[in-house]
Amino acid sequence: MSRAALLATLRGVVGHAHVLTHDDPACDLTAYEQDWRRRHRGRALAVVRPGCTAEVAAVVRACAQAGVAIVPQGGNTGLVVGGVPDASGQQVVLSLQRMNVIRSLDPANLTLTLEAGCVLHTAQQAAEAAGLWLPLSLAAEGSCTIGGNLATNAGGTQVLRFGNARDLCLGLEVVTAQGQVWRGLSGLRKDNTGYDLRHLFIGSEGTLGVITAATLKLFPRPVAQLTAWAAVPSMAAAVTLLGLAQRHLGADLTGFEVMGQFALSLVDRHFPALRVPLWQESPYCVLLENSAHDSEAHARARLEALLEAALADGCVSDAVVAESLAQARSLWHIRESIPLAQAEEGLNIKHDISLPVSRIPAFCADTDAQLAQTIPGVRLVNFGHLGDGNLHYNVQCPPGADSVDFLQTQEARINALVFDAVQRHGGSISAEHGIGSLKRDTLPRYKDPTALQLMRAIKQALDPQGIMNPGRVL
Amino acid sequence: MSRAALLATLRGVVGHAHVLTHDDPACDLTAYEQDWRRRHRGRALAVVRPGCTAEVAAVVRACAQAGVAIVPQGGNTGLVVGGVPDASGQQVVLSLQRMNVIRSLDPANLTLTLEAGCVLHTAQQAAEAAGLWLPLSLAAEGSCTIGGNLATNAGGTQVLRFGNARDLCLGLEVVTAQGQVWRGLSGLRKDNTGYDLRHLFIGSEGTLGVITAATLKLFPRPVAQLTAWAAVPSMAAAVTLLGLAQRHLGADLTGFEVMGQFALSLVDRHFPALRVPLWQESPYCVLLENSAHDSEAHARARLEALLEAALADGCVSDAVVAESLAQARSLWHIRESIPLAQAEEGLNIKHDISLPVSRIPAFCADTDAQLAQTIPGVRLVNFGHLGDGNLHYNVQCPPGADSVDFLQTQEARINALVFDAVQRHGGSISAEHGIGSLKRDTLPRYKDPTALQLMRAIKQALDPQGIMNPGRVL
Numbered sequence: 001m002s003r004a005a006l007l008a009t010l011r012g013v014v015g016h017a018h019v020l021t022h023d024d025p026a027c028d029l030t031a032y033e034q035d036w037r038r039r040h041r042g043r044a045l046a047v048v049r050p051g052c053t054a055e056v057a058a059v060v061r062a063c064a065q066a067g068v069a070i071v072p073q074g075g076n077t078g079l080v081v082g083g084v085p086d087a088s089g090q091q092v093v094l095s096l097q098r099m100n101v102i103r104s105l106d107p108a109n110l111t112l113t114l115e116a117g118c119v120l121h122t123a124q125q126a127a128e129a130a131g132l133w134l135p136l137s138l139a140a141e142g143s144c145t146i147g148g149n150l151a152t153n154a155g156g157t158q159v160l161r162f163g164n165a166r167d168l169c170l171g172l173e174v175v176t177a178q179g180q181v182w183r184g185l186s187g188l189r190k191d192n193t194g195y196d197l198r199h200l201f202i203g204s205e206g207t208l209g210v211i212t213a214a215t216l217k218l219f220p221r222p223v224a225q226l227t228a229w230a231a232v233p234s235m236a237a238a239v240t241l242l243g244l245a246q247r248h249l250g251a252d253l254t255g256f257e258v259m260g261q262f263a264l265s266l267v268d269r270h271f272p273a274l275r276v277p278l279w280q281e282s283p284y285c286v287l288l289e290n291s292a293h294d295s296e297a298h299a300r301a302r303l304e305a306l307l308e309a310a311l312a313d314g315c316v317s318d319a320v321v322a323e324s325l326a327q328a329r330s331l332w333h334i335r336e337s338i339p340l341a342q343a344e345e346g347l348n349i350k351h352d353i354s355l356p357v358s359r360i361p362a363f364c365a366d367t368d369a370q371l372a373q374t375i376p377g378v379r380l381v382n383f384g385h386l387g388d389g390n391l392h393y394n395v396q397c398p399p400g401a402d403s404v405d406f407l408q409t410q411e412a413r414i415n416a417l418v419f420d421a422v423q424r425h426g427g428s429i430s431a432e433h434g435i436g437s438l439k440r441d442t443l444p445r446y447k448d449p450t451a452l453q454l455m456r457a458i459k460q461a462l463d464p465q466g467i468m469n470p471g472r473v474l
Numbered sequence: 475m476s477r478a479a480l481l482a483t484l485r486g487v488v489g490h491a492h493v494l495t496h497d498d499p500a501c502d503l504t505a506y507e508q509d510w511r512r513r514h515r516g517r518a519l520a521v522v523r524p525g526c527t528a529e530v531a532a533v534v535r536a537c538a539q540a541g542v543a544i545v546p547q548g549g550n551t552g553l554v555v556g557g558v559p560d561a562s563g564q565q566v567v568l569s570l571q572r573m574n575v576i577r578s579l580d581p582a583n584l585t586l587t588l589e590a591g592c593v594l595h596t597a598q599q600a601a602e603a604a605g606l607w608l609p610l611s612l613a614a615e616g617s618c619t620i621g622g623n624l625a626t627n628a629g630g631t632q633v634l635r636f637g638n639a640r641d642l643c644l645g646l647e648v649v650t651a652q653g654q655v656w657r658g659l660s661g662l663r664k665d666n667t668g669y670d671l672r673h674l675f676i677g678s679e680g681t682l683g684v685i686t687a688a689t690l691k692l693f694p695r696p697v698a699q700l701t702a703w704a705a706v707p708s709m710a711a712a713v714t715l716l717g718l719a720q721r722h723l724g725a726d727l728t729g730f731e732v733m734g735q736f737a738l739s740l741v742d743r744h745f746p747a748l749r750v751p752l753w754q755e756s757p758y759c760v761l762l763e764n765s766a767h768d769s770e771a772h773a774r775a776r777l778e779a780l781l782e783a784a785l786a787d788g789c790v791s792d793a794v795v796a797e798s799l800a801q802a803r804s805l806w807h808i809r810e811s812i813p814l815a816q817a818e819e820g821l822n823i824k825h826d827i828s829l830p831v832s833r834i835p836a837f838c839a840d841t842d843a844q845l846a847q848t849i850p851g852v853r854l855v856n857f858g859h860l861g862d863g864n865l866h867y868n869v870q871c872p873p874g875a876d877s878v879d880f881l882q883t884q885e886a887r888i889n890a891l892v893f894d895a896v897q898r899h900g901g902s903i904s905a906e907h908g909i910g911s912l913k914r915d916t917l918p919r920y921k922d923p924t925a926l927q928l929m930r931a932i933k934q935a936l937d938p939q940g941i942m943n944p945g946r947v948l
Contacts, residue, residue, distance in 0.1 A: 199673030251725030
């Protein structure tokens, strides 16, 4: 099929208005062709915006017939260049943004069924309107979509209690690489009727098919959420505090974030109005959240009892408990401002790594020292979801150095140093961001070779033409 | 390779003592060849008992070279004839029972790494000895193994809070159908480096490879577990009570079982010493469990507040809270005695179904009526994990009828009636037991055809010779 014939077919499927090409000088495709962090600008053959599952299936069939590659795209907020076309001008971007219908909410079953293009924040609001809670929360929630969240198995700040995006998903509707529809939407908590296709598509970054809709778990809203901020004398003390908090609070511990002193100093420097507490005293601070279903008074008493035990143990040197919702929000706001503060400070080399929680103190001690020795004066913006073993272990150039030059000359070397250390400590080089094209060439160095073989066999079996998001993951 | 050559190779790998065949008149293979419910007696070419992962891999390679099928087997407690050989005398049973080493327990990471042949109860005890909790609990826990639990994605009584077996697993070690080892043991809570092979092998019932070891999540032990027993006026009231309990108790609600009046009457008749409470008053009773990390007094107050709210609402007509651990255990013992009581009453037609919780009242109303109309006098032993939407909806013959004859003449018809109703209400024909060979021929009638195609493509990709547990699932 010629390019023109394919475009005509696609226009027939989704309508003229929803096939965008460079032929139309009024069309600006930048938003579809450039990734969120602006590390890559591709060029699409066309951007196609289907409005329903049948249209997605017809688009995939047309592309399969033409042998044209498809790049599924949600909110285009990914961090590993997994959802934008390459530079060839030969790939079709399949944008799910028009598929944004909330299909149903079942309060007795605690489930929400919605289309892939729904923005996460919209889904959160739909749950809230029913008095319920969709506990998936991440920085991009105002523009990322449910389909993207699932395709990349998003993480965020609630993983400690509720798991990753995959753990919130009960069922999927998927268009396969052959353009068939798997109708796997299900509100079932138990279903042992064959291979778990749901978990195979979740996290496959659009390389096996297109997620068009999902059924997600909802939860009753807690009656109180209490937030505390604690200064800890070391990373080992932070791990001790985590264990203590898990024993005291059980599943009511819904957040446990660690922030290094340099990361907090950047927030203090660039956003002084945020008034970061306790950061000057300690190498690390921890943000804890206690969500309760009984009463705020009881939740506060439990959190205070935990902090008293931690002070007595010595794993906390000082702590504050937010007195109001506004105070709690401002503490979370400090945590969420770290990425902005480090951007203000200049470019840096980002890592999204995970480790067994028990290995984090040794990993940090080893790797901090190795980096300091390799690049004297180097600065670490180290923060993350300690409860999940997930660190954003970012490396900033020495004071006064040129950050652009630093990135160009040091990125490969620093990545190798950090990833080798991660591997020695039994960790993962991508905790929540995925592989995309950014880490595709790095993956084989760190992934078990049998796992890679199994992944390639699955890719070949489900997408023998290789048209689904080629060049990503594998 | 001849049969004799294969056996010689296998003996070379695992040692003479660990290759059992019918050639040795002293060998009784019944325990390996007959399934738990004695619905099937097969005949094995040999039973091979490797002692380590390398031996498993060598056994699989030898069988692959000989083109001989492998039936992986754990504790042989499965309910769908998935782990015993067929009658051909040509299949090798690969028993994992000798691989029962607990490799490590990491208290700071809350993980337990152990071999597939570990008995579940042994794993529970290892966690308990460290002051921690492995919240996987099912009737067969004294003899089922972790490998079998994962291969079949076992359910049980803690799913409401902790999910199925798959949700407790962070990493796997697997021998592939080619005899390669995937070293995927990991204590990571986040790892987005490619397709989720773990969830693909979990629940695949030995048809894609052999699970040889796993890393499981552990949890802090609660300080108190309170149990209540409530009479409810209808299944709809039980669903209302579930919602109320979820709002009051949040994640501390760790058990929610429903039991129909006839099921309880059988316990009362066959085990009168158990003294079933409240069963005569109501069509259903509910067993609730509240696990707390603060104090027993507070947990009791919360449970009592919940029951008061439920009495006021009318969804509960009467209730008792266990005053002691012994009382709590005896309430759970009643629940667990239902299968034994129904066995005392005679054979019956068992169903392990799941539905969206919201659909359960309508499903029961429809299906109860349809069965009563089809087979006058038929009796329903209806009980299960209502919090998970999972019912054991078992059909007992009319009083005085011959239960063997009933099973022979009515099973196919009743299965079709129940499964068709399950499908109409958006449910699954196998919630926690799996497919095995028992439901293999039934599956295509109820499973989405695209899902079946995807499953077949995956099977073909990972086991092109078709030697892994053939005739099961697909």
